[in-house]
Amino acid sequence: MFDLIIRNITNRKVRSALTICGIALGIFAVIVMGAMSENFHQTFERSMSVTSDKIRVFAESGVFGGGLTDDKVSDVLRVAGVKDAYGLLMTTFDEDKMGMTGKQILGVPPEKSSVALNPVELKAGRFLNPGDSYSVVVGNNIKREYGLETGSKFEIHDKYFTVVGILDYTGSIFDNAVIIPLETAQDLYNVGDSVSYIFAVPDERVDAEMLSKRIELSVKGTSTLSPGELEVQAKQSFMIFSVITISSGLLAAIIGGLCVMNTMLMSVAERTREFGILKAIGAETRDILLLTLGEASFMGLLGGILGIIVGVGAVYIMNAWLETTRIVLFLITPRLLIIAMVFALLIGALSGLYPAYRASKMSPMEALKHA
Incomplete structure (x- = not known):
């Protein structure tokens, strides 16, 4: 089945490449915005650790x-x-x-x-x-x-x-x-x-x-901030910042998912005869479903790998450029890379569900007649 997946993707090189680039763009955004969020989180936590046992007293x-x-x-x-x-x-x-x-x-x-x-x-x-x-x-x-x-x-x-x-x-x-x-x-x-x-x-x-x-x-004339209150405020600030940054990346990634769905729907429509022949020679509904879903997931995987490589490279370049001002805005962590890759796979798989369902429900006779 893997051979069929590779063949079907390479048969439509331009369309597949554009789809993979669409996913890569989304994952690139997730990496860059996520790296900013990770750096903010680490900086805040390490800064707080210095005064976590102290009460802050301010003027009102x-x-x-x-x-x-x-x-x-x-x-x-x-x-x-x-x-x-x-x-x-x-x-x-x-x-x-x-x-x-x-x-x-x-x-x-x-x-x-x-x-x-x-x-x-x-x-x-x-x-x-x-x-x-x-x-x-x-x-x-x-x-x-x-x-x-x-x-x-x-x-x-x-x-x-x-x-x-x-x-x-x-x-x-x-x-x-x-x-x-x-x-x-x-x-x-x-x-x-x-x-x-x-x-x-x-x-x-x-x-x-x-x-x-x-x-x-x-x-x-004073107001205070206890360690517990500081922790609550810090978590709220981090949550707001994370939602803003990650949402920007997710939006781009969802657009990439729509590209996958569009590509797979067009692919299903063009391969009506192929699916009819496969069913006629004994392929089960599950086989068609897995084949179509596999193509979408594999494009998600390739897009994820490309997006991570470009995103990590961009982060290192930006950090190197900002190093002259001694400002570090981005931090790549293993957690971020895992999340990005899982998300890329999910984009591919979820975007391919509907096209896979349509392909699996084709009647062999209707498919051959339509072709």
């Missing part, structure tokens, strides 16, 4: 709305159940590059730098130490872009900092982070004693969700 007006000062850190520390608390100042290094892929300046109390960045490990050097003023710890991408090593000089707002540490690659926002002492960051950006947010670390046996509410009630 939000992260960039002001209102949080060093005094609020002391207020948070006085709340029962809080083991530790410290403020951080966050701003963008490049004003024209906002968001998760842009470079971030992170002002951290030097004595808390290793705690604040845990579990991120150092590739070289050390974390900030008490007494540091113009010392800096940089993420892996910053190190690569500027060719930095420990001891190198790094300019931020016309001030020169000495690189004392380089973070190991994490696949998170910390790869693009520039960590400097909090007081230095406050002076550099003329914000007084303001901080963007406060991290509160719960005592070991204290429920973080309950403590989060207690901080919000005890410290006026």
